[in-house]
Amino acid sequence: MDKNRYPEQKLQVYNCLNRQKEVFQALNPPYVGMYVCGPTVYSNVHLGNVRTFLSFDVIYRYLTFLGYKVRYVRNITDVGHLTDDADDGEDKISKKARLENLEPMEVAQKYTNDFHDVMRIFDILPPSIEPTATGHIIEQIEMVQKIINNGYGYEVNGSVYFDVKKFNEEHGYGDLSGRKIDELMNNTRALDGQSEKRDPLDFAIWKNADDSHIMRWPSPWGQGFPGWHLECSAMSTKYLGDQFDIHGGGMDLKFPHHECEIAQNKGANSEASVTYWMHGNMLTVNGRKMSKSEGNGFTPEELITGNHKLLDKGYSPMTVRFFMLQGHYASTLDFSNEALQASERGFKKLSNAMVAMGSLTAGAAGDFDVVAWRQRCFDAMNDDFNTPILISVLFEGVKQINSIAAGTASMDEAQLEAFKTTMNEFVGFVLGLKIEEEAAGGDNDLLDSVMDLVIALRADAKAEKNWGIADKIRDELNKINVQIKDAKEGTTWTHEA
């Protein structure tokens, strides 16, 4: 894409830092640096995870569409993410490796592959850089050292902790999540006593590991591994600099993960770090957050096959993508079979129209104000990436397509051209919806020939007013998912897998 394709568009972004929408102003236009927290690869991703990456995919797409040159960094966490308390649990990857009797890197690779497969299925674009935590141990050690040098870290028995209280006094801690350190102190659930930390709020940036740990690296403080929060700070800084434009992730990472990141960045580098913090909201099931522990999460594969107790049937990835885009990324979205079915039909309507658009021809100039309508597509996205509004505007386009096809509306050459371009850009590129063309021939010559024959025979029957035969052909084909549609111009057929 050329740079500054649409410099006139005023994008507004909701910034979690000050809880309001702000005009998006890149630090160094047309370049934009965007970091999104990726998955911890110790298990298969579920649909809730997909939603977050989908939300940022659309944000990435729209920024690119506007002409920004986006460097999109999304990490893979393959070490340092502990199973429970920030300091006392077992590393998730190590635990899985022990349970499945695999090398930790086998675990990471296995679920990274799964993650990539899922991203592809949902048409989620790959990031510009996908760094791993284990690939940046040196950078993380350097950052720990910087934090110590600046007086915000202290070492105990080969582990290094971040001094939250001291940092808070000098820089303030809790701005992003709206927490005050006194309240946190009162509410901390951590049990004091055996902890090495000076304060329960402190968090590990480097953890000592003895010989029993499979994943460990040498460091100035002995053998160990990096703390979970640290990787994002180290890698975002490495690839995007001390200061960059957008940092995203799931709402559930807001605290403590992102709060710790901010503290680390400021503690190691400089006061300025991220301009816009953005959080994607959760996918819920029956009003509850989808999560493994609740047992209400299902994998994309289960969703597609329908092989899960919560699912009445399977749904295509694009139906699911469309469903998710019908909600705003910052709102929770509730999953239900009814909602999915509604989306399935809605998406089918959109898909049919997109196919029909291909054969529209220009005629007399019509009333439809294509220019204003196109701008409303931009307006929707400019308002903090409001995809549900965009979809509603696009459905006005669907109506136009059908009306033109039905002969009750028309567009001249210029209108039609701008119209088609807009539909293709916003449906295909910005929303990333691959139109599921109902397979109407093309890929199977034999089937086409056979169907041509069947339709011709049925036409003969109809000409003789032999409705019994004509209807029987249609009904029987319907049973094998072949739909017959009689239109003025002739009969067409479609097949759904």
Added chain:
RNA sequence: GGUCUGGUGGCCGAGGGGCUUAGGCACUGGUCUGCAAAACCAGUUACAGCGGUUCGAAUCCGCUCCAGACCUCCA
């Protein structure tokens, strides 16, 4: 317990002081069709409750009720 978010018509889901017919699905009537399907036209159902501010509130404020998220690992 602390912090925060939300409760919109049969369902999902936007909007967010006066005029959004939001949109999708479902439903009803009509047009087209041999009948269907699709499409088109028309229509129905709404802002949790109680107070307050205002000329005017679904939208702002307060209280009540309900739900959820975070405060422990989670996208």
